[in-house]
Amino acid sequence: MSRIGEALYRAVRPFPRIAAALHYLRHPRLFVHKTAQLIQRKWRLRAYRQALKNGKLLVEVPGELPSFLITVATPVYRVAEEHLRAAVASVRAQTYPHWELILLDDASPDAHVKNVLREASAWDPRIRVVHQPSNLGIALASNEIIRLARGEYVAFLDHDDLLHPRALEQVARFLAGRPDVDWLFTDEDKVDERGQHSEPCFKPGWSHHLLLTFNYVCHLRIVRRSMLQRVGGHRPGFDGAQDYDLALRVLQNGGRFAHLPGVLYHWRTVASSMARAAAAKPAAHTHALRALAEHAASWPTGGEVSAEVLLAPASFFRVRRMPPEGLSLAVLSPKPPRLSGLRGFRMEWVEVHPGLLAPEELAKVARASTAEVLVVPPPQGFTETELQELLSLLQVPKTALVCARACRGKTVLHSGWVASDTGELRDPWRGLDRNDPGYLNLVMVPGPRLVPTPQGFVVWRQAVVAAMAAAEDVPAPWKLPLGWHRLGLEVVATPTVSYEAGEIWAAPQAPLPAEAPVHMRRWLDEFGLVPAPRF
Structure with missing residues (x-):
């Protein structure tokens, strides 16, 4: 097998992708191990998708269903029509009835956006549509929605992502039992253009130290509206890291965070949007480092602050504040x-x-x-x-x-x-x-x-x-x-x-x-x- 593998590898070497796939044929034991891993991964992915479909990835929250209003905030810009429709439909499918969806057209150049938003507002009186004459950018567009919101809490949904049908119900039950919480975050996964789910992100509970490493409190995030108003919403000048900066400032202002386990948010992976995100990553990292350094400098003890990128592809950071002298x-x-x-x-x-x-x-x-x-x-x-x-x-x-x-x-x-x-x-x-x-x-x-x-x-x-x-x-x-x-x-x-x-x-x-x-x-x-x- 080793000789055959070596010969095949030499034959396909001019074709990098095929060569990479056959690389492990050069090492029989590794090839068997990697093949077994691949089979297990595919089986586990099927098991995950089945569990998600059957509602097995939720932690039931006890208590009566409350009646407070939750505002779903969705700025809209460049987005495929079918993905925007799916995002709106995922809100309308919620088992919790006490919500409002504010769709803010941030001067989108896509002609279908206005048509979809007009139809959406006609479908359901709980959907409100706002049109901006000029592009504000994600931070200021989100702030405008916060200004218009009537809900006690604001849930943030990107214009091409999806909510689990029971997301707001689970959130409302949790917050009714934990009125001290200002920022609630859940687990998430990814969904591709074919609607296939993968890469579940089962998060640990709340940890300040983990937040200093990466923004794991983002999807799904639900924030008390009065806290958003207290900190002034998102700050302009932090594009790509505006949510990260917001979380750090909420924490600095005494906000309490909590984790609700369960995959309640599905993050859309679209080649075009991922390419735009990758191109914007260096600037986003610069803004994240600035936010992290400012946050660390606000701590009551410590000396010099340092902040650097730890793992760029995953947007992981390393922040330290030296102990004080003496x-x-x-x-x-x-x-x-x-x-x-x-x-x-x-x-x-x-x-x-x-x-x-x-x-x-x-x-x-x-x-x-x-x-x-x-x-x-x-x-x-x-x-x-x-x-x-x-x-x-x-x-x-x-x-x-x-x-x-x-x-x-x-x-x-x-x-x-x-x-x-x-x-x-x-x-x-x-x-x-x-x-x-x-x-x-x-x-x-x-x-x-x-x-x-x-x-x-x-x-x-x-x-x-x-x-x-x-x-x-x-x-x-x-x-x-x-x-x-x-x-x-x-x-x-x-x-x-x-x-x-x-x-x-x-x-x-x-x-x-x-x-x-x-x-x-x-x-x-x-x-x-x-x-x-x-x-």
């Missing part, structure tokens, strides 16, 4: 730490017994210490660069703790645990190659955890004290995790700092409390999007 640290270790080369910090050593540090002992040290940050290093310690990285992530507001990942050679052993909707704790990175980007590239960036690793972390001392006080009624294994959750504080694991560890640690064995936030859904396993649990 930050006081208490290093908890059995032996005096090596302090040489660690500049800019006031450090003290707190002797603890060898082995893993129990949460009760951490709390005892926190109550007795006067340091601002407690450092629990791995046996080999942290370098200056590693410590700076962990402390810079700790500057993100409402961050309690940042932990490094433990590896054995090229394999990730531990990164902390998240709660799954199956009622179990899972380490989403365990067993992966340390260079594997993972599902949605989430293994490349800092991500949320419920329970951190028992060593290799930095934590605000006061966050430990406050968490223990907030969770006095909670069983011992869960006091710190649920205390931080109740206080709205985040625990984060980062792939940017790794250390060697030979020991495999067990997750807390006590039953998972019902109030634990869920960051992992069973759908990831059902459709083979994450590796099966290992070790």
Whole structure:
């Protein structure tokens, strides 16, 4: 097979696409593995489409159906007639009756746009049409819709995308039970020109750190209208990143975010629009970096701000704010730490017994210490660069703790645990190659955890004290995790700092409390999007 594969590869080398497809014939084992992966992917995609069709990708929200009005905001410009009609039809098909759809013709040069909008307003009195004499651009066009909106919340729908028929119903039920939420976001997938669904995006729960990496709160997004008015809507000059900038400013103004699991939004993938988006990406990245840098500069603590593109094709970013000079640290270790080369910090050593540090002992040290940050290093310690990285992530507001990942050679052993909707704790990175980007590239960036690793972390001392006080009624294994959750504080694991560890640690064995936030859904396993649990 190898000889045949080599001969075929040489024969088709002048034809790059065919050569790429046959490349793995040169390596029989890889060819079999890749073929098996392709078959599995096709089977899982069929299973996904069937589950979507059967309504299996929703999380039912309990409670009575409310009656508040939701405004669906859709600026219209260059769009295929059939896609615009489909977008409007997806709103009219909603099972929730209390909506209005505002279609704003942003001086579209396409003749069919006015015809479709005129027909739409005649079909349903809940549809309002506005015509702009000149093109405003997406940011100002959206702001005009916000100005005209009558709904308590505004849902944003692009002019060629689709809503799930139960999208607004699910959203309304959720918001009725969570009136504190200002920005709600859901899961999404892609739909092609043939109406075929693919690439489901099952998102983790809310995380400030993830928002600093990519705009994962966009589709579907529903925002309280009064909050949109408070922040002044979208800012001009951020084309391509106007939604990202809006989310950061809502957060900066005290907005509360929440995730509603379920594929409720279908993002249209059209070759022409994707080509335009790709051409506009460099400018969009420049605008996103500007918004991110401004956001980081507004934090109450920290020093110099840096922002850069991490992964251009996926629009992933890296934002850091250096820890302030003179930050006081208490290093908890059995032996005096090596302090040489660690500049800019006031450090003290707190002797603890060898082995893993129990949460009760951490709390005892926190109550007795006067340091601002407690450092629990791995046996080999942290370098200056590693410590700076962990402390810079700790500057993100409402961050309690940042932990490094433990590896054995090229394999990730531990990164902390998240709660799954199956009622179990899972380490989403365990067993992966340390260079594997993972599902949605989430293994490349800092991500949320419920329970951190028992060593290799930095934590605000006061966050430990406050968490223990907030969770006095909670069983011992869960006091710190649920205390931080109740206080709205985040625990984060980062792939940017790794250390060697030979020991495999067990997750807390006590039953998972019902109030634990869920960051992992069973759908990831059902459709083979994450590796099966290992070790």
